[in-house]
Amino acid sequence: MSEQIITTSTVNLDVDAGGDPSSVINHLAENLGAAGRTGDPAELARAALAREAKSATGLPGGIAIPHARAASVSQASLAMARLSPKVDFGAPDGPADLVFLIAAPEGGAAEHMKLLSSLARALVRPDFVASLRAAATDDEVVALVDDAINPPAAGTPGPTAPTAAAATAATAATAAAATSKAAGTPAGRDTAPAGQAGADKPRSIVAITACPTGIAHTYMAADALKYAAERAGVDFHVEPQGSSGTTPFTPDVIAGADAVIFATDVGVKGKNRFHGKPVIESGVKRAINEPDAMIAEALAAADNPHAAVVRAGESGDAAAGATERGGLSLGKQVQQALMTGVSYMIPFVAAGGLLIALGFLLAGYQIGNKNIDKTMTDGAYIALHNSLWDLPAGGLGTYLGAVSYAIGTLAMGMLVPALAGYIAFAIADRPGIAPGFVAGLVSVAVGASFIGGLVGGLAAGVICLWISRIPLPQWARGLQPVVIIPLFGSLIIGAIMFMFLGKPLAWLTTAMNNGLSHMTGGSAIVLGIVLGLMMCVDLGGPVNKAAYLFATTGLAIGGAAQLEIMAAVMCAGMVPPLAMALASTVLRPKLFTEPERENGKAAWLLGASFISEGAIPFAATDPLRVIPSMMAGGALSGALIMAFDVQLRAPHGGVFVFFAMNAWWWFLVALAAGTALSAVCVVAAKQWGRNPEHTEVAPLETVAA
Known part of the structure; x- marks a missing residue:
C-alpha cells in the first residue's frame, strides 16, 4: 500500500487515556482524526462503542482490539495505546494494557481487510505481544506492526510459533485425555499422543471461524486454534470466513477430517459440506480464549459415536443452524430461532408500514377504509382499477396515495408468513423455509395471526428437522432438502394448523385483541x-x-x-x-x-x-x-x-x-x-x-x- 496503516502519530506509549473503555476508544479515535484518517472521530467512536456493547473486545494476555467500520474513515487505519494504568475491556484474565483501535472504511476493500486481519493474527503470538510491551519508541511499534501485516517474502525467516508452545503442550494433552474420558471414549482405544489416529497417521480437524464484522476475531480465532493443534500434534485446516475473503476447503480436506469445529458468532457458509462429521460449536471468543480445550473436545468427539454431527439439509446461512448443539440449552435455541424470525420480519414491517403511512399522507386516512360496496375509497381497489391515464376522483395525489397504500398493505400481509418462515429457517435451515411460510399463511387464513406465526414457525422447524434425520437410501438423499422436506413439512404443518392448532390460537388472538380494544x-x-x-x-x-x-x-x-x-x-x-x-x-x-x-x-x-x-x-x-x-x-x-x-x-x-x-x-x-x-x-x-x-x-x- 502507498500509505502506512499505522504511523507514529497514532501510537501512544505509556499513557493514561481514562479509566474506562469509552475514554480509551474516544482517545484513539481522536488520534486517528488528528492524523487525517477519519473526518468524524465521534462517529468512529460511537461505532466502536456500539460494537463493544454487543461483545467485549478484551482478550487474554492484557490485549483489547476495539474495532468498527465507519463512513468517515478514509482508509484502513490503526491507533495503538500502551496504557498505564490498565483498563478493563472485559477479558477473562483482567484489564488490558495494549489496545489497538481498528478503523475500517464502511466499504473497506479486500486489501485493507487483509492488512487488518494480519495484525489480529499477530496478536495471538506471545513473541509479538512481548515486543510491543518492550518497545521504547513509537517508531519501534510502527516497525513491529508493519512486519506483522507485511510478512517477509518466501524464503525469508519469519515469525515463529508461540514460545509458550512447549510449556502448554503437556496441559493440552492432559486436557485432551480428560475430555476423551468424559465424553466416553471407547475402552481399549490406542493411547498414543492426543493427535495420533494410529502409529503413522495424525488425526485431522477442520475449523470454520467467523465473527459479525469479519475483521479481527475471525482471524485471531483461526490462528489460536492452529497453534493449539500444533501443540496437540493434530493435522489442522481452518477456513476463516472474514472480510478479507474466504478460500474454501477442498473436498479431500473435508473428506479426511475426523471432526469439525465451528467457532462462529454468525451463520456458517456452506455447512452442508460437513454432513455427518462430528462437530464442536462455540462462539468465536471461546476459540481465542480456550483453543486447547476446543481441540481436545474435537478429538474426543471424533471417537464418540454419540457425538453431535452436522445434519443433512444445512446450508449454514441461518444464525442458528440445525446442527445438534450440545452446548446450548433448549431455551437458548428457541430464543435464537425467534430472534432470527424477528430480524427477517422487520424489513417487511418497516417497508410496509412506512408505505401505508405515505399513502395516508398523500390521500388521507379514508384511503384505508375497507368498504364492501367499493365506493372508491379503498386504496387497494383504486390501485387495481385505475391508472395514470384513468385517474380516480381525487386526482393524481389520491391515486399515488392509493398505490403506496396498496403496496404497503401487501408488504404488511407478509409479516406473519415471513416471521414463521424464518423461525423455521433458523431451526431447519433452507428446507424449513417453505413449510414455515405455509404455517404463517395458514395462521393468517384461520385468524391466528402473530401468535399462530410464532407457534407455527417453531412447529414447522421442528418437523422439518425431524424429517431431515430420517435415514434414506443414497439415491434419495439429494432430493431430501429440495423436495422431500419441503413437501412433507408443508403437508404436516399445514394439516396441524388447520385441524388442531389454528382455531385455539385464533381464539387466543381474538381474546387478546378484544382485551386490548377494551x-x-x-x-x-x-x-x-x-x-x-x-x-x-x-x-x-x-x-x-x-x-x-x-x-x-x-x-x-x-x-x-x-x-x-x-x-x-x-x-x-x-x-x-x-x-x-x-x-x-x-x-x-x-x-x-x-x-x-x-x-x-x-x-x-x-x-x-x-x-x-x-x-x-x-x-x-x-x-x-x-x-x-x-x-x-x-x-x-x-x-x-x-x-x-x-x-x-x-x-x-x-x-x-x-x-x-x-x-x-x-x-x-x-x-x-x-x-x-x-x-x-x-x-x-x-x-x-x-x-x-x-x-x-x-x-x-x-x-x-
Missing part, C-alpha cells in the same frame, strides 16, 4: 408503563425487540388500541438518546467526559429518529446509573401516550412521521416529560455517586500530548 383508564396506562420499561431496559436488545414486535404486528391488525401501543413504543424508545443528549449537553455537561458530550450532540438526531441505540455509549460505561434512569422516563412516556389516546400508524421514523399521528402535540408532551424525567434522574444519579477526579477531563489533545 383497555381504558388504568389498565391501558399500566400497559403503557410495561411497554416503556421494555423499550428502555436493554436499548435495542431482545427485550426491546419483543416490545417493538408486539407493537408492529398490531399495525397489521388495526384498531385504536393497537395504534396506541405503536405510539407508546415509539415514544418510549426515543427517550433514552434524547435524555442523554439533554443531560450531557445542556443540564450538567461537567458530569460527563468530553467524548460523552460529543456523543450527546449526535444523540439529539438519533433520538429524534427513534434510534434507541444512541444511548448505548452512555449505558456501556455506566449501566447502573444510566439504564434505570432511562427506564423511568420510558415508563412515564408510555403511560402518558396511553392516557392521551395518541395513535400512530407508522412503525418507525420518530418526529418525521408526525403526519401519521392523530394528536402529535400530545405525543410531544409525553416525549418531553419522559426525556426530562430520565435526564434529571441520570444527572442526580451521577451527582450522587460521582468520582470528583472525573467530573471534568482535559481536552483529548492535551492527554495525547
Whole structure:
C-alpha cells in the first residue's frame, strides 16, 4: 500500500487515556482524526462503542482490539495505546494494557481487510505481544506492526510459533485425555499422543471461524486454534470466513477430517459440506480464549459415536443452524430461532408500514377504509382499477396515495408468513423455509395471526428437522432438502394448523385483541408503563425487540388500541438518546467526559429518529446509573401516550412521521416529560455517586500530548 496503516502519530506509549473503555476508544479515535484518517472521530467512536456493547473486545494476555467500520474513515487505519494504568475491556484474565483501535472504511476493500486481519493474527503470538510491551519508541511499534501485516517474502525467516508452545503442550494433552474420558471414549482405544489416529497417521480437524464484522476475531480465532493443534500434534485446516475473503476447503480436506469445529458468532457458509462429521460449536471468543480445550473436545468427539454431527439439509446461512448443539440449552435455541424470525420480519414491517403511512399522507386516512360496496375509497381497489391515464376522483395525489397504500398493505400481509418462515429457517435451515411460510399463511387464513406465526414457525422447524434425520437410501438423499422436506413439512404443518392448532390460537388472538380494544383508564396506562420499561431496559436488545414486535404486528391488525401501543413504543424508545443528549449537553455537561458530550450532540438526531441505540455509549460505561434512569422516563412516556389516546400508524421514523399521528402535540408532551424525567434522574444519579477526579477531563489533545 502507498500509505502506512499505522504511523507514529497514532501510537501512544505509556499513557493514561481514562479509566474506562469509552475514554480509551474516544482517545484513539481522536488520534486517528488528528492524523487525517477519519473526518468524524465521534462517529468512529460511537461505532466502536456500539460494537463493544454487543461483545467485549478484551482478550487474554492484557490485549483489547476495539474495532468498527465507519463512513468517515478514509482508509484502513490503526491507533495503538500502551496504557498505564490498565483498563478493563472485559477479558477473562483482567484489564488490558495494549489496545489497538481498528478503523475500517464502511466499504473497506479486500486489501485493507487483509492488512487488518494480519495484525489480529499477530496478536495471538506471545513473541509479538512481548515486543510491543518492550518497545521504547513509537517508531519501534510502527516497525513491529508493519512486519506483522507485511510478512517477509518466501524464503525469508519469519515469525515463529508461540514460545509458550512447549510449556502448554503437556496441559493440552492432559486436557485432551480428560475430555476423551468424559465424553466416553471407547475402552481399549490406542493411547498414543492426543493427535495420533494410529502409529503413522495424525488425526485431522477442520475449523470454520467467523465473527459479525469479519475483521479481527475471525482471524485471531483461526490462528489460536492452529497453534493449539500444533501443540496437540493434530493435522489442522481452518477456513476463516472474514472480510478479507474466504478460500474454501477442498473436498479431500473435508473428506479426511475426523471432526469439525465451528467457532462462529454468525451463520456458517456452506455447512452442508460437513454432513455427518462430528462437530464442536462455540462462539468465536471461546476459540481465542480456550483453543486447547476446543481441540481436545474435537478429538474426543471424533471417537464418540454419540457425538453431535452436522445434519443433512444445512446450508449454514441461518444464525442458528440445525446442527445438534450440545452446548446450548433448549431455551437458548428457541430464543435464537425467534430472534432470527424477528430480524427477517422487520424489513417487511418497516417497508410496509412506512408505505401505508405515505399513502395516508398523500390521500388521507379514508384511503384505508375497507368498504364492501367499493365506493372508491379503498386504496387497494383504486390501485387495481385505475391508472395514470384513468385517474380516480381525487386526482393524481389520491391515486399515488392509493398505490403506496396498496403496496404497503401487501408488504404488511407478509409479516406473519415471513416471521414463521424464518423461525423455521433458523431451526431447519433452507428446507424449513417453505413449510414455515405455509404455517404463517395458514395462521393468517384461520385468524391466528402473530401468535399462530410464532407457534407455527417453531412447529414447522421442528418437523422439518425431524424429517431431515430420517435415514434414506443414497439415491434419495439429494432430493431430501429440495423436495422431500419441503413437501412433507408443508403437508404436516399445514394439516396441524388447520385441524388442531389454528382455531385455539385464533381464539387466543381474538381474546387478546378484544382485551386490548377494551383497555381504558388504568389498565391501558399500566400497559403503557410495561411497554416503556421494555423499550428502555436493554436499548435495542431482545427485550426491546419483543416490545417493538408486539407493537408492529398490531399495525397489521388495526384498531385504536393497537395504534396506541405503536405510539407508546415509539415514544418510549426515543427517550433514552434524547435524555442523554439533554443531560450531557445542556443540564450538567461537567458530569460527563468530553467524548460523552460529543456523543450527546449526535444523540439529539438519533433520538429524534427513534434510534434507541444512541444511548448505548452512555449505558456501556455506566449501566447502573444510566439504564434505570432511562427506564423511568420510558415508563412515564408510555403511560402518558396511553392516557392521551395518541395513535400512530407508522412503525418507525420518530418526529418525521408526525403526519401519521392523530394528536402529535400530545405525543410531544409525553416525549418531553419522559426525556426530562430520565435526564434529571441520570444527572442526580451521577451527582450522587460521582468520582470528583472525573467530573471534568482535559481536552483529548492535551492527554495525547
